[in-house]
Amino acid sequence: MDRYFVVHAPRQTGKTTGLRTLASELTAEGDVAALAFSCERAKVARDDVGWGESMLLDSIRAAAERSGWPEELLPPDPWPQATPGSRIDVALSDWCRRSPRRVVLFFDEIDALQGDSLVSFLCQLRDGHNARPDGHPFPTSVILCGLRDVRDYKIAVGADPGRCNPTSPFNIVSESLRLGDFTTDEIAELYDQHTQATGQEFTKDAVDRAFELTQGQPWLVNALAYEITFEMGVTGDITAGQVDTAKERLIRGRATHLDALVARLHEPRVKRVIEPIVAGSLPEVDLTFSDALSYVRDLGLIKERPPLEVANPIYREVILRMLGDPAEQYVMADPYSFVLPDGRFDLPRLLQEFVVFWREHGEYLIRQEGYHEAACQIILMAFLHRLVNGGGQLDREYAAGTKRLDVLIRWPHTGPEGERLTQREAMELKVWQAGRNDPLPDGLAQLDGYLDRLTLSTGVLVIFDRRPEAPAWNERGGFEQTTTPSGRQVTVLRA
Incomplete structure (x- = not known):
């Protein structure tokens, strides 16, 4: 005392x-x-x-x-x-x-x-x-x-x-x-207080999904529950799917807490830590880096312990959405035009449209992007978000030192017998930096592991060329078909 x-x-x-x-x-x-x-x-x-x-x-x-x-x-x-x-x-x-x-x-x-x-x-x-x-x-x-x-x-x-x-x-x-974050059991205990008061239960899958999306961050845990029970007006038991819907509503609604975090992204100390995470590179470490790292960790933006990555999937999505918002304003394609007659998403056409977009706007947008090291990743994510998020969802995985950014497109549609299906398309983003070897071999091996984890047989590898000797902008966007080390057929886009 x-x-x-x-x-x-x-x-x-x-x-x-x-x-x-x-x-x-x-x-x-x-x-x-x-x-x-x-x-x-x-x-x-x-x-x-x-x-x-x-x-x-x-x-x-x-x-x-x-x-x-x-x-x-x-x-x-x-x-x-x-x-x-x-x-x-x-x-x-x-x-x-x-x-x-x-x-x-x-x-x-x-x-x-x-x-x-x-x-x-x-x-x-x-x-x-x-x-x-x-x-x-x-x-x-x-x-x-x-x-x-x-x-x-x-x-x-x-x-x-x-x-x-x-x-x-x-x-x-x-x-x-x-102050620590909630564990799964603590989230269950917290949500059970709502059940005791109202009789409305959160299913175990809903509790697990809430923890997965928030990693126990208290505001997010409470905000998801409030969004579901009050704003969405859900009756009956609460499911994992409704937790996903609430997550999307929080992000789209630019909740005050999320906006406050995003406002810090361009602070020099924050950018110094977050930029290499988005780019998948290693941060430049000197005597002042530990102070920047502690500051960003105290804000709750990154995990408490290595590896260096964003604190939870919601923050991970918010960061890329907000950083990509300026670039998204340049995307004029109609999202509905990418829906095929059978309800699936037309990924090959999206890639072709991105090539047109990249040749026209890429050079300018890279110069304008404050996160210059991660500019290519941010711009492609903005393009995907504009065209996919109307009817589908994007899952993004990135961390410092991985040298890549992984993306999963999930597109729900109705099958020929009226059944509900989800189309899944995986992409991996790599950057060819000056003085480095072609990242194609490493990219194929890494994409192989990602596809294996997702149990998918095909995928897309996008390689952005940031070398001084890269082809002229009007010549970029070549496609090739190749195989991963395990024999999976993949499409390679060189941008």
Whole structure:
């Protein structure tokens, strides 16, 4: 109870609810006055230390007054006067001196503090903590809660050599804790609360599919359930197919949480990590890469442990859709024209149309694409999304170091006897980089493994030529038929 912590997790993972519940339970025990409050209103202060302190102290007072505490536990009104840059230390010290209980504070949305306001706050927090053994009254325990791990606060504090030592505010932090994602069993337990309240059950397949799509990310787990039960108005038991429908609706509806993540894709630290994942290449690692990696991991965009890949299938799809949105505006072909008379999807015609599109727009779109290393993959994904997603679905697999991007087209249609069928078409994307050998042999072997996993007998290998000596743009788009090492017939498109 006498320690200071950093608690971090991606947005919408239950941090605020957890802090408020913990504060309420601790206060109810009768020994401490525990208060959770948001620092968000202090965001506007940025480098104005005095203004930031005022906003923060106002937030503390407002939260305390809303808590329903007795008068003797509330902070002093007004706060004591002090020089800007010391007001947090003086104010909290005065409160702790008067309080009949030990004071415990949970600073939620601590990321809102910016620039000098953050630096001053952290330095005052450290000074107050370290003066406690000398009789200085100060909060018994503190949690700093936000998106970022302690490393990122060190960066913020150490940005200017004239500021306090970049590690000094953090030798008081006992531990940096990350809230974990749900397991399959925890999702089942969560969804069972809905069943107990309404009688509507989530089938085991639905629970498993929810975990597969979200990998337990709390906001996504809850958002899928809300979409199904409230927005879609499903009655009866909930199935895996309805989970898939809810996933698609969330992505198409540009849910706020997903938009907030996508907005970060062009931040330099985020791009540095995500671009090689999309391109299938290895990232350039130097002394600053670990900080970028930690930042993107704290955002919840990538998995906690190697290999380096996107955190879950929903984020994986969202990232490529949003990065490809500018290129998709250039796709003028009619999606319905690719549906054959028997209801199947005309993949050969799609490939021919892509060649026309690539010759006309490829060079320009590559120059415009911010993720230059992954431009070819992003543009083809945009083309496919525009023409497939109206009636079918795209499953994409990609990760850093794989040197490829795998795509599965799933197209539902009705068979000759009226049965429901799903056409599946697999594609693999490779890039021929300058100074490298033709990736055809490796591509055929990798496509072989992908087709084997999907139990498919044919597929498509697309090789983008990024070499300076590549053919002229109006000559690209040649097709050839060949076989994989195991003898599967495949189509190779050189773009």
